[in-house]
Amino acid sequence: MQVRRLTATSLPSLCQEPWERKDIKLALKKAERDRSRARLNEVACSRREIRGYRCTDCGGWHLSSQPARRLRLVAGAPLTAFTTGGAAEAIRTIAAVSGLTGGTAA
Numbered sequence: 001m002q003v004r005r006l007t008a009t010s011l012p013s014l015c016q017e018p019w020e021r022k023d024i025k026l027a028l029k030k031a032e033r034d035r036s037r038a039r040l041n042e043v044a045c046s047r048r049e050i051r052g053y054r055c056t057d058c059g060g061w062h063l064s065s066q067p068a069r070r071l072r073l074v075a076g077a078p079l080t081a082f083t084t085g086g087a088a089e090a091i092r093t094i095a096a097v098s099g100l101t102g103g104t105a106a
C-alpha cells in the first residue's frame with residue numbers, strides 16, 4: 001500500500017491570499033458571528049479562526065485557529081537582590097506603611 005505523505009511543499013500555501021490588517025478584524029468578527037449563529041441554530045460550524053498574525057513570508061496577514069504562543073519567561077535577577085531584608089522584614093515594612101496591625105483575627 002502506498003502512503004502519500006504531505007510535505008511542506010505539497011501543502012496549500014496560505015500566502016496565496018494575504019489579507020490586510022484591517023480585513024483581519026472584519027474576518028474575525030464574521031467568524032464569531034458565524035459561530036454564534038451556528039450555536040443558536042444548534043448546527044456545527046467549521047469556523048475556528050480566533051486571531052490574525054503577520055506572515056513573515058509574504059508580509060500580509062493570515063487567520064489562525066491556534067492561540068498565540070505564550071511568551072517564554074526567562075530567569076531574571078533574584079528578588080532578594082531588591083530587598084534589604086527577608087520576607088518577614090518586607091511584611092513588617094508593608095504593615096508599618098499601610099497602618100495594618102499584627103495579631104490574630106478577632
Ligand SMILES: [Zn+2]
Binds near residue numbers: 055056057059
Ligand atoms: Zn503569507
